[in-house]
Amino acid sequence: MTDPLPTDSVIGILGGGQLGRMLSVAASRLGYRCHIFEPAANPPAAHVAETVTNAPYDDAAALADFAACVDVITYEFENIPTSALDLLESRRPIRPGREALRVSQDRLTEKTFLNDLGLQTAPFADIPDLASLREALDRIGTPAILKTRRFGYDGKGQVRIDADTDPAAALSELADAPAILEGFVSFSHEISVIAARGLSGDVACFDPGENVHRDGILRTTTVPARLSSAQRTDAILIASRILEAMDYVGVMGVELFVTPRGLVVNEIAPRVHNSGHWTQQGCTVDQFEQHIRAIAGWPLGDGRRHADVVMENLIGHDLDRLPDLARQPDTAIHLYGKAEARPGRKMGHINRVIRPTP
Amino acid sequence: MTDPLPTDSVIGILGGGQLGRMLSVAASRLGYRCHIFEPAANPPAAHVAETVTNAPYDDAAALADFAACVDVITYEFENIPTSALDLLESRRPIRPGREALRVSQDRLTEKTFLNDLGLQTAPFADIPDLASLREALDRIGTPAILKTRRFGYDGKGQVRIDADTDPAAALSELADAPAILEGFVSFSHEISVIAARGLSGDVACFDPGENVHRDGILRTTTVPARLSSAQRTDAILIASRILEAMDYVGVMGVELFVTPRGLVVNEIAPRVHNSGHWTQQGCTVDQFEQHIRAIAGWPLGDGRRHADVVMENLIGHDLDRLPDLARQPDTAIHLYGKAEARPGRKMGHINRVIRPTP
Structure with missing residues (x-):
C-alpha cells in the first residue's frame, strides 16, 4: 500500500454544493484543507473550505491555477465538461478516475456497461x-x-x-x-448501496438504505432497507462488482430496484450520494470521510452501522419546520447554508436516529 | 423566546484553534457562516471558516471591522484582553457574556465566586x-x-x-x-460536566465524563464517569447553579474532584471544553453545536448520550499512531490540521465508541 496523502495536504473539489460542503468538513477531520472550484457565486462549500476558485469550467487559466494548488482532485457531481477533465488530469490525479466519469456521464454507456457486467437494468x-x-x-x-x-x-x-x-x-x-x-421496471421499492473502494483495492459497503422519491427528488432514506438476507448480499455483490470493473477509487452510490426477478440497477453515481447522508449519524466513519479516506489513500472505515436512521431531505420551504425539528430528540439537523429557499431546492436534511442497533 | 438568529447569519469567533475549528463546522450544520479573529498565522479554524481576520487583539480597526461583519460574537478561550472585549461589546452581543469572562479570567475571582455560591473548592x-x-x-x-x-x-x-x-x-x-x-484536594478522580444554557434560560447537561491528566494535559475522558447516582445528580446541580448565577449563555466546562466530602469544583471554563469532545460520537447534538444553538437562540439539543465513549487526545507525536488508529473499528478520528507536531501540542483526538447505550 502506498503512503496516505500527508495531513495538511490540499484536496481539490470540483463543485461547491452541499456534497462538496460535507466533503470539506470530512476532509478537515483527517487534517486536510480543501480548495473548491465552482462556477456559481457563494457556493455552500465556500463556508467551510479554505480556498474557493469562482470560475467557469472553460477557464483554462483558472483550472491550471487550481490544479497547481492542490494535491489530488475529486468532485461532487459527474457532469464535469470533458475539456476541464483533460486539462486537470494532465496535472494532478483525479479520483474517482476518468473511466467512472466516462461511464456515468452517459446513460447509454452506463446501461451498456452494466449489462456487459451481467447486471440487470431497465x-x-x-x-x-x-x-x-x-x-x-x-x-x-x-x-x-x-x-x-x-x-x-x-x-x-x-x-x-x-x-x-x-x-x-x-x-x-x-x-x-x-x-x-x-x-419501466415493476419494482416493490428502491434501495441504494453506498460503496467505497480504497486506493489499494479494499472495498467497504454501508448497509443498504431504502429510498422514497417524490416529484423525481429523493425524500427519505431509511436504514435498514426491507431486504432478505440474500437480497442484501446481492446488493453488496453488485456494488462491489461495479467498483472492481472500473478500478474505482472513492465512494459510489448504486441505486437498485427490488423486483421479483432480483435486483435491477437503476443508476450509479460516481460520488457521495444523497441516499448516504444517513451515515453521518449511523456510522463512525460517514460516507464523506469514507470518500476522503479512499482518495487520500487511507484504509477505509468500517461500514457497519451502529444505529437505525431515517434521513429526510428538507426541500424548499420545509425549512419552515426548523423550529419544531430543533426540539425533537434524536434528530440531527444538517443545513446547507443556501440563502434562498426555492421550491424543489435541497436546503438541508435531518437524520433521525431510531434506536441503537444491538 | 426570541427568534433564533436567521440561518445564513455570520458568527464571529475569537480564537482560531481547534475549538474554533470545531465550532465553525458545527455552525455550518445550522446554516451559519463563521468569521474567525486570530492573531496567529494559519490557524486551524481558518481551514473550515468562511472568513479569517489575522490581527492582534490590540488592533482596534481590525476588531471594529470584524464586529461590523458578524451578527454575534463568541470565543474559544477565556483570556481575551479586556480592551478588545470593551470595543466588541459596544457593537455586537458577546455570548457567553462579560460576567463569565470576568469570573473565569481570574482564579481568585473564580474561587471566591464559587464559594459564595455555596460550592466547595480547594x-x-x-x-x-x-x-x-x-x-x-x-x-x-x-x-x-x-x-x-x-x-x-x-x-x-x-x-x-x-x-x-x-x-x-x-x-x-x-x-x-x-x-x-x-x-491540594485529596480526590479519587476528576470528572467534568459539559453544561449549556440557552438564550431563553433552558439548561441541558451532558453526562459527566471522567478525566485523566498527564503532565498537566488532559489525556482521556471516559463516559460514563464512575459516579453514584447521587453524585451524578450533584454534579449536574452544581453546573446548573453556576450557569444560573452568571445568567450564562453557551456551553461551559465544569471540572469537579470526586472526594469523600462530596464534589469539589476544580475549575470552570466559559467555552466548549476538551473533556466534551466525546459528545461528537456520543450524542446527536454535540457540545459544539450545543454552544452554537445557545448563542444563536435555538432550543438546546438533548444531552442524553446514545453510546459510551472514550476520548483520547493525540498529543505531539501521538500522530505517528495514525496508521494503526485508522484501521480500528468504532474509532472516530479528529485532526486539527496543525502543521507541526511539537511535544505537548494537541494535534487531534479520537473517540472510541465502546458500545451502544441501551
Missing part, C-alpha cells in the same frame, strides 16, 4: 432519431421514459411517453439532444 | 506578596500550588510548593504576577 434503446424512437417503442412498449443521454438530474431532461403520446413531440421536448428510451 | 489564598505567601502556607500547608491569577492553561504559570521549597524563589518564578495559592 430495458433501453439508443435514440438517435425519430425512426429509432418508434422502433424502440414497439419493442419496449409504454409507458416509457425518454431521457437525454447526458447531463440529467433530479428528473430534469426527461419526458414520459404513454400510449397516446406523440413520439415526435416528446423528442422535440429534449431539443434534439442525444437520447435514450428506458422501459 | 482551599486558597490571595498572594499579593511574599508575606501573604508565608502566611497562606502556614494556614493551607504543603504541598500546595502557586498559580498566576490570570492567563494560565495546561499547567503553565504554576509552581508546586513542598515543605522544602523556598517561598521567595517560587514567587519569583511567576515573575511577580498577581498570584493565588491553592491547597
Whole structure:
C-alpha cells in the first residue's frame, strides 16, 4: 500500500454544493484543507473550505491555477465538461478516475456497461432519431421514459411517453439532444448501496438504505432497507462488482430496484450520494470521510452501522419546520447554508436516529 | 423566546484553534457562516471558516471591522484582553457574556465566586506578596500550588510548593504576577460536566465524563464517569447553579474532584471544553453545536448520550499512531490540521465508541 496523502495536504473539489460542503468538513477531520472550484457565486462549500476558485469550467487559466494548488482532485457531481477533465488530469490525479466519469456521464454507456457486467437494468434503446424512437417503442412498449443521454438530474431532461403520446413531440421536448428510451421496471421499492473502494483495492459497503422519491427528488432514506438476507448480499455483490470493473477509487452510490426477478440497477453515481447522508449519524466513519479516506489513500472505515436512521431531505420551504425539528430528540439537523429557499431546492436534511442497533 | 438568529447569519469567533475549528463546522450544520479573529498565522479554524481576520487583539480597526461583519460574537478561550472585549461589546452581543469572562479570567475571582455560591473548592489564598505567601502556607500547608491569577492553561504559570521549597524563589518564578495559592484536594478522580444554557434560560447537561491528566494535559475522558447516582445528580446541580448565577449563555466546562466530602469544583471554563469532545460520537447534538444553538437562540439539543465513549487526545507525536488508529473499528478520528507536531501540542483526538447505550 502506498503512503496516505500527508495531513495538511490540499484536496481539490470540483463543485461547491452541499456534497462538496460535507466533503470539506470530512476532509478537515483527517487534517486536510480543501480548495473548491465552482462556477456559481457563494457556493455552500465556500463556508467551510479554505480556498474557493469562482470560475467557469472553460477557464483554462483558472483550472491550471487550481490544479497547481492542490494535491489530488475529486468532485461532487459527474457532469464535469470533458475539456476541464483533460486539462486537470494532465496535472494532478483525479479520483474517482476518468473511466467512472466516462461511464456515468452517459446513460447509454452506463446501461451498456452494466449489462456487459451481467447486471440487470431497465430495458433501453439508443435514440438517435425519430425512426429509432418508434422502433424502440414497439419493442419496449409504454409507458416509457425518454431521457437525454447526458447531463440529467433530479428528473430534469426527461419526458414520459404513454400510449397516446406523440413520439415526435416528446423528442422535440429534449431539443434534439442525444437520447435514450428506458422501459419501466415493476419494482416493490428502491434501495441504494453506498460503496467505497480504497486506493489499494479494499472495498467497504454501508448497509443498504431504502429510498422514497417524490416529484423525481429523493425524500427519505431509511436504514435498514426491507431486504432478505440474500437480497442484501446481492446488493453488496453488485456494488462491489461495479467498483472492481472500473478500478474505482472513492465512494459510489448504486441505486437498485427490488423486483421479483432480483435486483435491477437503476443508476450509479460516481460520488457521495444523497441516499448516504444517513451515515453521518449511523456510522463512525460517514460516507464523506469514507470518500476522503479512499482518495487520500487511507484504509477505509468500517461500514457497519451502529444505529437505525431515517434521513429526510428538507426541500424548499420545509425549512419552515426548523423550529419544531430543533426540539425533537434524536434528530440531527444538517443545513446547507443556501440563502434562498426555492421550491424543489435541497436546503438541508435531518437524520433521525431510531434506536441503537444491538 | 426570541427568534433564533436567521440561518445564513455570520458568527464571529475569537480564537482560531481547534475549538474554533470545531465550532465553525458545527455552525455550518445550522446554516451559519463563521468569521474567525486570530492573531496567529494559519490557524486551524481558518481551514473550515468562511472568513479569517489575522490581527492582534490590540488592533482596534481590525476588531471594529470584524464586529461590523458578524451578527454575534463568541470565543474559544477565556483570556481575551479586556480592551478588545470593551470595543466588541459596544457593537455586537458577546455570548457567553462579560460576567463569565470576568469570573473565569481570574482564579481568585473564580474561587471566591464559587464559594459564595455555596460550592466547595480547594482551599486558597490571595498572594499579593511574599508575606501573604508565608502566611497562606502556614494556614493551607504543603504541598500546595502557586498559580498566576490570570492567563494560565495546561499547567503553565504554576509552581508546586513542598515543605522544602523556598517561598521567595517560587514567587519569583511567576515573575511577580498577581498570584493565588491553592491547597491540594485529596480526590479519587476528576470528572467534568459539559453544561449549556440557552438564550431563553433552558439548561441541558451532558453526562459527566471522567478525566485523566498527564503532565498537566488532559489525556482521556471516559463516559460514563464512575459516579453514584447521587453524585451524578450533584454534579449536574452544581453546573446548573453556576450557569444560573452568571445568567450564562453557551456551553461551559465544569471540572469537579470526586472526594469523600462530596464534589469539589476544580475549575470552570466559559467555552466548549476538551473533556466534551466525546459528545461528537456520543450524542446527536454535540457540545459544539450545543454552544452554537445557545448563542444563536435555538432550543438546546438533548444531552442524553446514545453510546459510551472514550476520548483520547493525540498529543505531539501521538500522530505517528495514525496508521494503526485508522484501521480500528468504532474509532472516530479528529485532526486539527496543525502543521507541526511539537511535544505537548494537541494535534487531534479520537473517540472510541465502546458500545451502544441501551
